[in-house]
Amino acid sequence: MNAHPVRTQFSLDHGPGRYRIGLIALASDYVVERDFMNMRPSDDVVVFVSRVLNVNPCTVENLKTMGPRLSGAASLIVPDGRVDVIAYCCTSGTTAMGYDAVASSIQETRIDVPVVTPITAGLLALEKFGAKTVAVLTPYVDDVNRALITYIEDNGPRVTALTSFLIADDNQMAGIPPDTIFEAALEADRPDADALFISCTAIRAVDVIGKIEQALGKPVVCANQALFWQSLRVAGYTDPVSGYGELLSMAAE
Template sequence: MTDSLGPRLKVGVVVPSTNTSAQPEMEALRPHQVTNHTGRMVIGDDSMVDEPGFDHVMRSIRRSTHPAIKSVVSCRPDCVIVAVSPESYWEGPDSHARVLASMREAADGLPVTMSPDAINAALTAYGARRIAVVTPYLPVGDDSVSRFFKDSGYDIVRIRGLGMPSPAKISHVSETQLRDVVEEIDGPDVEAIVQVGTNVAMARLAAVAETWLGKPVISNNTVLYWHALRRNGIQDRVHGHGSLLSEH
């Protein structure tokens, strides 16, 4: 017998406990007969204004990810999304296979989607290499984000951080702020705009922004969910949430 509400796919999603954006945004993206099941990485709402504080938050996420995965695997999902920004586990391309393998082990061998794979897959689908990046961070966090994209072979034309001082405060970023920063970093030299930070509620604004910019605008939560669906056999074209889900 299959699950009565999610016979096509059950998606386990693990998020930091401070995150209030990823769960509702991913719920809005669900195709028919696909269900989401959320576990939480328990972390504190600690300061990220300097390098020691930012590193402390990243270490807290790393320590709590495996227990969160294990907490959601008991409902027997078909796959797991690790809904954190790419820099949370990024120590260079050579380390990613090792990190992903450890996540799969914690998930009892289930397929695992992480931001590096999802973002790379989306930018490959669009054929985009020259990008502008939006982050929720202060400069110390932006440095980690820049390293991720440069190590992955992308040309960062511009990067802007929104200066949020702690993990929970990231959810306070408004659509007006996001609209303004997207307009600021765009230009004819940019092939795609990428937003990182899964506690930034940008899925709706990203979809709308594509209509006036005429280019891909990729939000972290949307790209994670798109990648999980496609990797696990759900090819539905989901409309109203941007070109990634409707065209790829």
């Protein structure tokens, strides 16, 4: 049977979404895809997700193994379509490999597409708040924590204190209850810290970030919030987004 051609005159539009974010999530990540979808202000923002194989436990050496696989993960994000930005959703992976290595691998297959990461987005957010000192909360073990603190202090504010859950299994990080993250954030804060940074895209800090800010009375930046914020700005979305902390609630300058 031959199909009857549609007689209605039509033309193609740009497809779903004026602002298109490509997201590379870790294979073991339970949280970041949910967070990005929840934080979307409207269907004008679309998120296309790919995943990259990561190796447990979460150590600096294991994190580095993702590097060669990022180009393949990026190539699967609407390969023949427009993407405004690609977000690699691993804070510790970026600190282990370095931003340039991450971006270079992704841009092997997505040439000229801007690349954002949680740590570089987090540092931009802390700079926006004028933070010269920061307290840090992480779920990581010691070698990953050391790499993170070195990266922060080499590229941004001085770290006044580090508090950690000391978890090596990436799957377990997603099991930290949001209320526990809230209590740990209060514990991690220091009077001499201008802001608090909560690292790791695998934990549910977005759920309680507004509550933490209200309790501490200072800016709080967490990985998924900062990554989404910079992804929006690079994609060209400039309006405020409510419900997920002060950072997203500010319109672009």
